[in-house]
Structure formats: C-alpha cells, structure tokens
Amino acid sequence: MELSILLDPFILAEVSLQGLIRGSMYGLMACGLSLIFGLMGVKNFSHGEFFMLGAYAMFFVAVIMDMPFILGIGAAAAVLFVFGVLVERTLIRTLRRRAGREWLLDAFVLTIGLMVVLQNLALLTFGSTRRGVPTLIPGGVEIGPIWLTNDRLLILVAAILIVSMLGVFIRYTRMGKAMLATGQHPEAAQTLGIDINRVYTYTFGLGAALAGIAGALLISIFPAYPTVGFHPVIKSIAAVILGGLGNVPGAIAAGVLLGLIEAYTTFFLASGWQHVITAVLVVLVLIVRPYGLFSSAKGERP
Amino acid sequence: MRQESGGTRRPSFLRALTVWRAAKIAVLVALLILVPYVSDSAFITTVFISAVMFGLFAAIYDLMIGYAGLINFGYAGFIAAGAYTSALAWLHFGVSPWLGLLLAGFVCAAIGFFTGLVSLRLRGLYLALMTFFIGEAIRFTISNTPDYTRGMLGLNVAPFPSIFGIDFSRGNYLNYYYLLLVIGAVIMTFMTALVNSKYGLAFQALREDPLATESLGISTTRYKLLNFTIASFLTGIVAGFYAHYLGILSPTPQEFGVPRTVEILTITYVGGRGTLWGSLFSGFLLIGFQEYFRALGAWRLVLFGCLLIFVMLYARRGLAGLKKYVW
Numbered sequence: 001m002e003l004s005i006l007l008d009p010f011i012l013a014e015v016s017l018q019g020l021i022r023g024s025m026y027g028l029m030a031c032g033l034s035l036i037f038g039l040m041g042v043k044n045f046s047h048g049e050f051f052m053l054g055a056y057a058m059f060f061v062a063v064i065m066d067m068p069f070i071l072g073i074g075a076a077a078a079v080l081f082v083f084g085v086l087v088e089r090t091l092i093r094t095l096r097r098r099a100g101r102e103w104l105l106d107a108f109v110l111t112i113g114l115m116v117v118l119q120n121l122a123l124l125t126f127g128s129t130r131r132g133v134p135t136l137i138p139g140g141v142e143i144g145p146i147w148l149t150n151d152r153l154l155i156l157v158a159a160i161l162i163v164s165m166l167g168v169f170i171r172y173t174r175m176g177k178a179m180l181a182t183g184q185h186p187e188a189a190q191t192l193g194i195d196i197n198r199v200y201t202y203t204f205g206l207g208a209a210l211a212g213i214a215g216a217l218l219i220s221i222f223p224a225y226p227t228v229g230f231h232p233v234i235k236s237i238a239a240v241i242l243g244g245l246g247n248v249p250g251a252i253a254a255g256v257l258l259g260l261i262e263a264y265t266t267f268f269l270a271s272g273w274q275h276v277i278t279a280v281l282v283v284l285v286l287i288v289r290p291y292g293l294f295s296s297a298k299g300e301r302p
Numbered sequence: 303m304r305q306e307s308g309g310t311r312r313p314s315f316l317r318a319l320t321v322w323r324a325a326k327i328a329v330l331v332a333l334l335i336l337v338p339y340v341s342d343s344a345f346i347t348t349v350f351i352s353a354v355m356f357g358l359f360a361a362i363y364d365l366m367i368g369y370a371g372l373i374n375f376g377y378a379g380f381i382a383a384g385a386y387t388s389a390l391a392w393l394h395f396g397v398s399p400w401l402g403l404l405l406a407g408f409v410c411a412a413i414g415f416f417t418g419l420v421s422l423r424l425r426g427l428y429l430a431l432m433t434f435f436i437g438e439a440i441r442f443t444i445s446n447t448p449d450y451t452r453g454m455l456g457l458n459v460a461p462f463p464s465i466f467g468i469d470f471s472r473g474n475y476l477n478y479y480y481l482l483l484v485i486g487a488v489i490m491t492f493m494t495a496l497v498n499s500k501y502g503l504a505f506q507a508l509r510e511d512p513l514a515t516e517s518l519g520i521s522t523t524r525y526k527l528l529n530f531t532i533a534s535f536l537t538g539i540v541a542g543f544y545a546h547y548l549g550i551l552s553p554t555p556q557e558f559g560v561p562r563t564v565e566i567l568t569i570t571y572v573g574g575r576g577t578l579w580g581s582l583f584s585g586f587l588l589i590g591f592q593e594y595f596r597a598l599g600a601w602r603l604v605l606f607g608c609l610l611i612f613v614m615l616y617a618r619r620g621l622a623g624l625k626k627y628v629w
Contacts, residue, residue: 043427043430043431091611091615094615095614095615104427105371105373105427105430106614106618107614108373108427108430109567109571109610109614110610110611110614110615112564112567112610113568113606113607113608113609113610113611113614114607114611115564115607116561116564116603116604116606116607116610117603117604117607117608117611119603120600120601120603120604120607121600121604123600124599124600124601124604230555230560234438237431237434238435241431273442273446275438275439275442276439276442276443276446278435279435279436279438279439279442280435280439282431282432282435283420283432283435283436283439286420286421286424286428286431286432286435287420287421287423
C-alpha cells in the first residue's frame with residue numbers, strides 16, 4: 001500500500017468515522033456491563049448473550065411481525081429488562097444471600113454457565129442461520145466527501161441519546177440516586193432506608209436492557225445468530241477494564257477508543273491482529289493502571 | 303469445611319491409607335487399566351483417553367483455583383501454547399516429540415511465570431480477565447501467523463515415534479492410553495505430594511486470606527508465581543500429549559478458546575474444588591456422558607451449563623460432597 005493513501009485525510013476521516021460508530025456501540029454495551037459491575041461487583045460474562053437476545057427480539061418484531069424497527073428496539077429493551085430481573089432474582093440473589101467468601105468469583109462462574117446455556121438454547125431454538133435486516137432506514141447522508149449510511153448515523157445518534165438518558169436517569173430520578181448510593185456504600189444505603197435488593201434487581205435489569213438495545217440497533221451490522229454476542233462482549237469487557245471497573249463514563253470513552261483501534265488495525269493490518277492489540281492493551285493497562293485509563297483513584301489495589 | 307476433606311490435617315497422606323481404602327483404590331486403578339484392554343474397542347479406548355486427558359487438565363486447573371484461589375480464564379490458550387510448541391518444534395526443527403513434551407512444559411512454564419509476574423497485583427476477577435486476554439492473545443497470535451502455524455487451516459502433527467520397541471503409530475489407541483496413564487500417574491502423584499507439603503498449606507493460606515498470609519511472613523508473591531509456573535508446566539506436558547495424540551491442531555475457539563476453558567472449568571467445579579482426584583472422576587462422568595450422547599448435539603452443552611449453575615448454587619463441593627455417601 002502506498003504511504004500517500006495512508007495519509008490521505010479523507011480516508012483517515014472515513015476510517016475514524018467507522019471506528020467512532022463501532023466504538024459508540026461498544027460503549028453502549030460496556031456501560032451496561034460497567035453499571036452491573038460497579039454496583040453489584042458482578043462480572044457478567046453472559047452479557048454477550050443478552051446482546052444476542054436483543055438482536056433476535058429485533059428480528060422477530062421488525063421482520064417476522066413486520067412492524068416499525070423502533071418497536072423492535074423497545075421490545076428488545078423490555079424483554080431483556082424482564083429477563084435480567086428474572087436472572088437476578090433467581091440466580092444472582094441466591095448466591096448473594098449466601099455471600100460467602102469470594103461469592104463474586106462464584107457469580108462470575110455462574111454467568112459463564114448461563115452463557116453456555118443461552119447460547120446453545122438459541123442454537124436449538126433458532127438454528128445457526130444468520131437472521132439480519134439489510135437496512136433499517138435505506139439511504140444515507142453525505143458529509144463532505146464521506147458517505148454515511150442512515151443506519152450507521154442512527155447507531156451513533158441512538159448511542160448518544162441513550163447514554164445521555166442514562167445519565168439523567170441516574171442523576172435525577174429516585175431509583176437512579178438509590179443506585180448511586182448503593183454503589184458507593186451498600187450498608188449505609190440500607191441504613192438510610194434504601195431497599196438494596198430492589199436496587200440490585202433493577203440495576204441488573206437495566207444493564208441487560210442496555211445490552212439488548214445494542215443488539216437490536218446493530219442488527220444490520222451483526223445479524224442475529226447464537227454466538228453473535230462473543231465479539232461484542234469481549235470488546236466491552238476490554239472497554240470496562242480500560243475505563244476502570246465500575247466507571248461508566250470511562251467505559252464509554254474506552255469503548256469508543258477500542259472502536260477506533262479496531263477500525264485502524266483492520267485498515268492498516270490484517271483484521272485478525274485487532275484482537276491481539278486489544279488483548280495486549282488490556283494486559284498493559286491491568287499491569288500499569290489497574291484502575292483504568294481514566295481513573296484517578298489511588299490507594300488499595302484491586 | 304473443605305480443609306477437613308482435603309487431608310491437610312494429616313501429617314502425611316500415606317498414613318490415611320487403610321487396608322479398606324487401599325482395596326478400593328486398587329479396584330479403581332484396575333478398572334482404569336483393564337477396561338480399555340478387555341473391551342478391545344477403539345471407541346471405549348478413545349473415550350477413556352479423552353476422559354483421563356481432560357480429567358488431568360481439570361486436576362491441574364484445580365491446583366490453581368481449588369488450592370490457591372487463582373482463576374485462570376485463559377487456560378485453553380495455555381494448552382494451545384503447549385500443543386503448538388511440541389508440534390512446531392517437530393515441524394521446523396525436527397525435535398523429537400518425546401523431547402517436545404518437556405519443551406512444551408518449559409514453554410508453558412515460562413508463559414505461566416510471565417502471567418504470574420504481570421498479574422501479581424491482581425486477584426479474583428481481575429486475574430480472570432488478565433489471564434483471559436493472555437490466553438486469547440496466544441490463540442490469535444497462532445491464527446495470525448499461518449506461515450509458521452498454518453493458522454486456521456489446521457496443523458498436522460506427527461504421532462510419537464516408537465520407543466523401547468513400543469509402537470505409537472496413529473490408531474494404536476491402547477498404547478497411547480497407557481502412555482497417558484503413565485504421564486497422569488506421575489502428574490497426580492506429584493500434585494498430591496505437593497498439596498500435602500508445606501507448599502500446599504501456603505497455597506491454601508493464599509486462597510483464604512492473602513493479607514493475613516503476608517503478615518505471617520509468607521511471601522504470597524512467591525507462592526503465587528510458584529503455583530502458576532508449576533501448573534503451567536504440567537499443562538504443557540499434557541498439552542504436548544494432546545497434540546501428538548490428536549494429530550491435528552487448529553486455533554478455533556472450540557479447541558483453544560473460551561468454550562474449551564469452560565469445559566475444563568466445569569469438570570473441575572463439578573468434581574469439587576480443592577480435591578484434585580474429584581476432577582478425574584468428573585472427567586470420566588462428563589466426558590463419558592458427552593461422548594456417549596453425541597446425538598444430543600447442543601443439548602449436552604445446555605446440560606453442561608445447567609450443571610455448572612447448579613453446582614454454583616447448591617453443590618459447591620461438587621462430586622466430592624457425595625464422597626461420604628459412596629466412598
């Protein structure tokens with residue numbers, strides 16, 4: 001490849017934009033994961049399967065029932081919220097009640113089991129065919145020399161919108177404030193009359209719903225199939241680590257960063273290397289800054 | 303609770319070897335040796351090989367998670383490193399697979415030492431994530447360098463050459479099985495002795511409370527590194543066997559990625575953490591089940607996952623919890 005092509009500003013802008021769009025979706029997923037982790041300490045490895053279920057919900061509503069795709073996004077959010085609540089009530093709570101030493105590690109292993117179950121149940125129910133939607137909104141817009149399809153624009157706008165809504169929810173609603181308090185100090189929150197079990201349940205449901213929304217939005221890029229969640233969940237776990245575990249804005253920023261890295265490595269190197277680069281980056285951050293890139297926290301190490 | 307069954311209160315595990323217990327062990331060992339020979343069926347023998355092989359991987363995994371509380375979530379990547387080391391050493395440098403087993407052990411030990419070194423500051427989930435990304439980095443490096451490893455195309459691996467007049471050509475499953483039994487016996491004896499030594503106590507102290515352990519003047523860093531390095535060395539040896547027995551390697555997720563790690567982790571947890579031998583039993587149970595019910599397809603993985611969830615929720619001690627009823 002000629003160097004002049006690599007340095008062409010339009011191509012760089014194009015690549016950056018692709019990265020930004022992918023990154024915004026990793027950020028969306030990572031923020032659900034980070035929320036669950038920050039509040040409950042549970043590392044949810046079945047997050048990718050929530051993403052997968054969201055994609056199937058979207059396919060069901062938008063293609064099989066032939067309804068507008070906005071309803072599909074709503075359906076994905078609702079279904080996954082209920083599912084997340086059920087998972088928390090039945091599985092995670094049982095473990096938390098026992099609350100022995102290292103119950104978090106047990107919860108992590110439990111979500112691994114859940115991942116295997118959901119993936120294979122999806123395979124049995126839906127088969128391994130990829131069920132996608134070619135486009136949600138046909139057409140596109142031209143920004144200068146760059147052509148941007150409406151779908152990608154939708155992803156970007158929706159990601160920004162949802163993240164801001166989440167910010168407003170956490171800062172200004174009763175439940176959101178209760179979540180913040182529980183995250184800071186569960187015992188103190190309980191003393192102040194906050195029903196922390198309820199907060200945990202809602203948090204898990206909300207995190208699952210965010211993953212479902214990401215899955216629904218991305219159906220034109222990632223068609224629904226049983227193991228579709230693996231790639232996004234890896235990226236969002238990486239984003240959560242890079243952003244600092246439990247740091248929601250940090251996770252979003254790191255998600256965008258990972259999207260950019262992915263776009264650049266895919267463009268300049270063979271696409272397979274992006275995974276190695278992501279992994280090496282995460283390992284380096286865990287060594288040098290275990291609290292994440294965007295955190296100023298000091299003191300006790302994880 | 304676990305310490306009581308782990309035998310740490312006894313000064314030596316040999317002292318607990320009553321006649322009755324010895325007889326029961328003798329029967330099990332006899333079954334292990336004789337069943338494939340008597341059955342004279344290639345299918346039974348291959349199932350036994352898989353069961354023992356994965357039982358061993360799970361037992362080594364148990365040395366990390368069950369004794370020292372170190373979770374290695376990139377374990378399949380370590381297996382890949384061992385398997386490819388032996389296979390590539392033979393392919394590119396003509397190193398005999400027998401030497402390759404040791405070489406694989408040393409390369410894995412080096413990776414394990416490195417992993418331990420970079421994750422000294424991490425515990426629990428953070429360690430799981432760190433090892434996960436190291437494992438994935440190993441796997442993707444293999445799949446991205448097809449010039450050396452043939453990547454996703456799959457690498458053909460030579461069988462073991464004959465040694466002491468014993469033939470190890472492909473398809474001679476019985477000899478491979480006995481070779482594995484010898485390797486397994488050495489590894490299990492070594493690990494049992496290790497966990498019953500002062501090192502085993504230090505590992506458990508590390509698991510229970512690293513801070514208190516440190517304050518007693520035991521270097522948690524040193525034992526953590528030791529545990530990881532030894533476990534990785536043993537993994538490398540079994541992985542070398544895996545490569546030459548299987549004959550073909552490819553860096554797919556099913557073979558060297560998360561699904562494989564989950565499989566081994568499930569065997570360990572179902573067998574009971576901190577028991578070593580429980581992993582071998584559950585290896586036979588789960589792998590035997592898996593091979594026998596191939597027709598079930600994806601359902602058997604659903605069952606695997608449900609089993610793992612069940613063990614986490616209600617049977618934390620796994621099969622070892624049943625020991626007092628049947629043993």
